[in-house]
Amino acid sequence: MAVELLLGALVSAVPIMLAAYGEMVLERAGRVNLGVDGMMALGASVAVIVASLTSPSLGLAAGALAGALISLLYAVPVVYFRADQVVAGLALAFLSWGLADLVATLSVPLSAPIPQGSALHLSLLLLALLLPLVLWAFLYFTWAGVELRAIGYDEKAARNRGARVERTRTLSALFGGLMAGLAGAYMSLVLYQGKYFAGITSGWGWLAVGSVILGYWHPLGVALSTYAIGLVLSLRPYLEALGLGPLSVSAPYLVVILALALSSLLTRRLRLRPPTT
């Protein structure tokens, strides 16, 4: 049972992991995109349509691409017009939710989901496990990664030095959108067997944003924090068995809120300076 639980946690953690990696990269470049949940929803919706017309793997790709495309609506105002990133991010979330539902009205339910345990599914699991190592290597051992972090630490100084702030942030936002879209596609194609419905993400995008903070903006830290959230998610049946019913749905949010408070407290106590502005 323990192995089952640990593996089950990974299966449910994957979307949060993928989305959080993308958001982490953007935050390391000094910007926060609160639109993750919306981009996930759009990815989920587009993936179902494209998968029903073509194949599941193309569905995944299309979901990711949709997330990347819509993230431009965040990147352009925020990066090039210096608009408020909180407003832009939330507006993007709301817009994407609506678009996702709207797109879904055009589709027919899909009969060919990605079966759990299939090669495609396993490769996604592998991606979720290996990507943090890749990102770690990128951020800490390549000059492009150093440039990205420099922009996050101190935009002005980095810009003065010739760092390509706008380009880096736009690319990071696109990567964030790509990962969120892929995460959403995984939710609809794998977790919900090829179905999309309004509210499909049930707020996991917010969990992903929170887990970036909990993982202290480090790829390996984020991998751990998202996996921990996956564990809480897969404990749900046990909580429900305790008679908490629908209340158990809120468990991951309460846990993350509490963890956020504790980690902020710890950061303050240790006088740490988070690696992003």
Place this chain on the structure above:
Amino acid sequence: MLLLERVTVVYPNGLKANDEVTVEIRGGEILALLGENGAGKTTLAKVAAGLLRPTAGSIFLDGEEVRFESYLQALRRGIYYVSQEPQLIEGLTVLEDVGLTLELGGRGRSRGELRRELARLSAKVGLRLEPEALCEDLSAGERQRVEALKPFLLGSRIVIFDEPTTHMSPLEARALGEIMREMRREGKGIVFITHKMKEVLELADRVVVMRRGRVVGELERSRIDEARLLEMMFGEVGRAAKSKGMREPGEVLLELRDVSAAKLRRVSLRVSRGEVVGVAGVAGNGQRELFEVIAGLRRAEKGKVLLGGSDVTSKGPGERARLGLSLVPEDRLGWALVPGLDVATNVYFALNHKRFFLDWREVRRAAESALSLVPIVGSPSSRVESLSGGNMQRLVLARELFREPKVLVAMNPTAGLDHATTVTVREMIVKYSERGGVLLISEDLDELAEMADRIYVMSRGSIVGEHAKPFDLEKIAEQMVS
């Protein structure tokens, strides 16, 4: 090597920072650009470094006219600018920071290579450097020296230092001087911006003096003499040196007893009525924390803070203000003043009246009476961020003195101000000290020597010395870096 010809820079607010300035930079020479604050030296340097495009004028590099669209372009053409505030990126390691500069400057290399080169170079210029140290852990002086190493690695031909010694101890400044001489030996052209006479006399091969955006004189090494330079810098009037008469201090108004908090270690000091007490120190040695503990923004973990005889250790800023504490913080906009609000509201909010409903006529009256204390260009209804830096500081002082405090605590009150405002601000503070006590925390030792009756020296969060008039400045400088 580099010729700036008839460079004119007009800022959007209409200020003419450079007015037809022509300066030539030659290889194998240290050129000092001398002038008081606001003379236009930094503006000129930024034009040379591609950070600022001139309104008019031309730049010639090796006889060929160039137009720098960015800092990076200038850097790639062999010009390196070290700005006044060390521009290392906090969060990166020294190795990463240097490597990033090289990478973006088109001189990228691998980590291993860079590590070896850094070791070789730092041995050459006599500088110990830990490549894996985080930039944020470096002192201001260390940061400047890391910056000073970069031109060697970039192969820059022209290096511009903008007031590099502002945050340095005398020892560190000497080390930097050595680096500049090494650069000269390699045939680089060095521009050294400063307002300190002593450094010019020590290092410069040639001096260009600027005043109010214009070049007012140029002297070769053999003809450099202090009196001439001073006259050029300040015009015929010269520096109005005013020293105040000795007075008997009255009762103790502000006292710290063995205060420890964050960086601060067992700090004790007292300020009495009728005196200006200085706190000297190199930036980052706990002065900000000291200011915050006195203001009530930071809790004293140990020890006591007394204001006019009553213990305010556990009292907040509001309570302390009511007991007669006035504050002139280091940053004007955002700390002393609120951007986006008008001048009148900026006066009124700090008076912190307890009345629930506001009477805007009264707000305006309060502002007008405060403004009557000092001439300010700008009406009570103008937005505070439209004021010049000098006017902002006049406004802050007027407001704080209008409260008729017992103690005034000011931190670097003249930093970045023009000469005229500096004089006004210093006069206002000294004049006020006849009625109350002043604690002046300043990085500018000359300022302290001019104004203070007593000077405490701060280093690494502790008071390491106390000096009375006449001051032994050598000794104070020594203690600052102990």
Place this chain on the structure above:
Amino acid sequence: MEQRLGGVLAGGALGFALAVTIASLATGRPLEIVENLIWVYTSPAPLVNTVLLSVPIAMAAIGLSLSYRARFITIGAEGQIVLGSVAALWATAYSGLEGSAALALALLLPALSGALYALIPFLLRAYAGASEVLTSLMLNLVAVYVTNYLIATYLREGAFVMTRIVPPELRAEWYLGLVMIVAAALSAHLLLTRTRWGLAIEVYGRAPKAAETYGYSARQVMLLVSLLSGGLAGLGGAVAMLSFQHSLTPMSFPPGYGYAGALVAWLSSNNPLAALFASLFFSSLMVFGRSLQAVGVPLSYALAAQALIVLFTLIAVARERQWQ
């Protein structure tokens, strides 16, 4: 300021046009879409609905504009509204009280529950330093789940998962909400411009360090705006329950009044009086969106249209700023 208004109008028009285009394309029935659009702005029934739906939006927006002025970026109005309507439902249909006593409780209890719920992000921010943006967002979901739980258990009535209904004699007339939002906007405006609290909010929001240095406590300011915005949102939820919701069914996602309120606050530069007009506009979009359900447009379309308008406004305003 006029510059900004221009940007808002230009961005708003563009966003609006695009939202209508998207709906036309998605449904393939542009004629019906435009017909509906005209109907929404000309017929009495949808106009009354616009006023009704604008109440929770405006109450949230007015409170949030105070909060955002103090740079306390809570997005929690959504959850506070939900709890407010639950509290109002309980007071009118479950408490056993009748008449004006029930009505009084149906306003007091929601305001209180909204304010109390708003205390959580405040406490987490003020005492632990946790970002209120994220905690308040997630608390919205928690509020929805708790409400679903209550609907399925304590408030459940009959064979289906639904609640009792607000008794007809306790329901509010459509114009009462209008009176309430105008009063709230005026009070918020007076608070901001004529009182020490308003000054503290303005000063703290623009320069927190200056506020603290000269004796305005950060915690007090944050507490003040939290309680005010939470209370107002809770009241908005109460009026929604009394004037048009009347009962509750389980939700799979929050209804969106609080999110719209946040968008309205930004659109109106955190000006409570301007927020009134923006709220009416945004609620008309909701009415429009609901009218399109018949042609297969999903409920979330309205929120998306609102978001699109805000995104375009962001760009338009920023462009003007750059030209200056």
